Amino acid sequence: MAEEPKSQDWPRIDEASVVARVTRYSSLRGVERALLPSVRRRKLLPTTLVGTELIGRLQKLLVRIRADGFEFEDQFEDAENALTQIDEALHRYTQQLLDMIHETPIDKLRATLPRVVVVSSSEVADLLDLCLVHAPGILTGASQNRIDLLVTLLSRQRIRGIAILKLDPSKVTPGIARRCGARDAIADYHSLDYARIFRDATMELLSLNDLKEISERMRGIKAELGAHFFDREVLRALVTFNVAVENRMRELCELERQQDLTLERTLRALTELDDEAPEVANTARLRGALGSPGMRALEEAIRERLTGADHAAEVARRLANNIDLSRLDEPDVKALIHPAEDLTSALTRAAVVVGLTLRDLPSLTERLHELDIDVTRMKTDWVKELDRALQTAIQTLTLAGRSEQAMRLARTRMRFLSGA
Numbered sequence: 001m002a003e004e005p006k007s008q009d010w011p012r013i014d015e016a017s018v019v020a021r022v023t024r025y026s027s028l029r030g031v032e033r034a035l036l037p038s039v040r041r042r043k044l045l046p047t048t049l050v051g052t053e054l055i056g057r058l059q060k061l062l063v064r065i066r067a068d069g070f071e072f073e074d075q076f077e078d079a080e081n082a083l084t085q086i087d088e089a090l091h092r093y094t095q096q097l098l099d100m101i102h103e104t105p106i107d108k109l110r111a112t113l114p115r116v117v118v119v120s121s122s123e124v125a126d127l128l129d130l131c132l133v134h135a136p137g138i139l140t141g142a143s144q145n146r147i148d149l150l151v152t153l154l155s156r157q158r159i160r161g162i163a164i165l166k167l168d169p170s171k172v173t174p175g176i177a178r179r180c181g182a183r184d185a186i187a188d189y190h191s192l193d194y195a196r197i198f199r200d201a202t203m204e205l206l207s208l209n210d211l212k213e214i215s216e217r218m219r220g221i222k223a224e225l226g227a228h229f230f231d232r233e234v235l236r237a238l239v240t241f242n243v244a245v246e247n248r249m250r251e252l253c254e255l256e257r258q259q260d261l262t263l264e265r266t267l268r269a270l271t272e273l274d275d276e277a278p279e280v281a282n283t284a285r286l287r288g289a290l291g292s293p294g295m296r297a298l299e300e301a302i303r304e305r306l307t308g309a310d311h312a313a314e315v316a317r318r319l320a321n322n323i324d325l326s327r328l329d330e331p332d333v334k335a336l337i338h339p340a341e342d343l344t345s346a347l348t349r350a351a352v353v354v355g356l357t358l359r360d361l362p363s364l365t366e367r368l369h370e371l372d373i374d375v376t377r378m379k380t381d382w383v384k385e386l387d388r389a390l391q392t393a394i395q396t397l398t399l400a401g402r403s404e405q406a407m408r409l410a411r412t413r414m415r416f417l418s419g420a
Helices: 015-038 052-067 073-103 106-119 121-133 141-155 174-183 189-206 211-224 226-230 232-271 293-307 314-321 330-337 343-359 361-370 375-399 403-417
Strands: 156-159 162-165
Touching (some): 015 073, 015 106, 015 121, 052 073, 141 211, 162 232, 189 211, 189 226, 189 232, 293 330, 330 343, 343 361, 343 403, 361 375, 375 403
């Protein structure tokens, strides 16, 4: 019987072709890991031949190639069929990941990818290059938003909370380098105009101008870019602008946090929190209005009267039943039924309870004494404390730009304490 021809008599399956598939699979796994925090786990279903089985087949091929190749034609055909099945599996895997990318809202990616890029920037780079391979030449809508986000995340780095541009946005991955390289010879004067617009907008942000107005304006400019998105100077200026927006947002959040702390400290100084009562550590307890157990019992009794519950102490319940609640409007009722633990909410409830009680004071005095509530102090010291605390809160909220909250407190003060 004639001997089977040697492997050199037909096309070779070499190590490079197998390694290329290993590299592709590794890249796709990186994309999946980058997407994992943004999607529900049950969506990540294993695809046929993807995973340990695929890697096992590739390893066997590499072992065969590195040993002595394929001695018989049927061995070569088996290897060729294996590569065909692997390619089909990789194609299905790629399509599955693309579907996930398109189904994931950009807001989800914005919320999760900044953390992923810190742990493994290579996985975010794989995600960017996959998006680029399957993106149209002219980016629009969600496709542009995704690539805009990914390029920015890969280009910048956070140092002590401040974002800085670390890498050239036009070179952060091989995919983006190819796209930008293809534009080098055809970039025109429009590129210079767009780059200047983004640089000017960045300078506006650094001058502490209105973030919302600038962001909305530049969102419209981004939508106009078309193919100019990949012009190197445009992309560099665009990402620099994005980094400036990120830093400005951080500054505004920090400013708001400081204003919160200022408000909290101011009100705490006025309300003298009792550090030995951890169960109310977040609730303003005025020396009078909220520091009195009797007033807290009365507030609870009014709340139960509004909700139809019946758990309050008998004295407090009788007192609450004799208070005219017809002056309460919907926000007042909501504040009492659903008491929040912040200081401004506590001040609101205190003003409502004290104001209602003082209006019916002649008929309530005896029962107020039964709850150990000092009526004389209520009419003088408590009202002054409450009024001073409310004025301070209104001023602080106004300075912090929280005009709606300030107006609500001012309305409460006027309705319940102005005639007290």
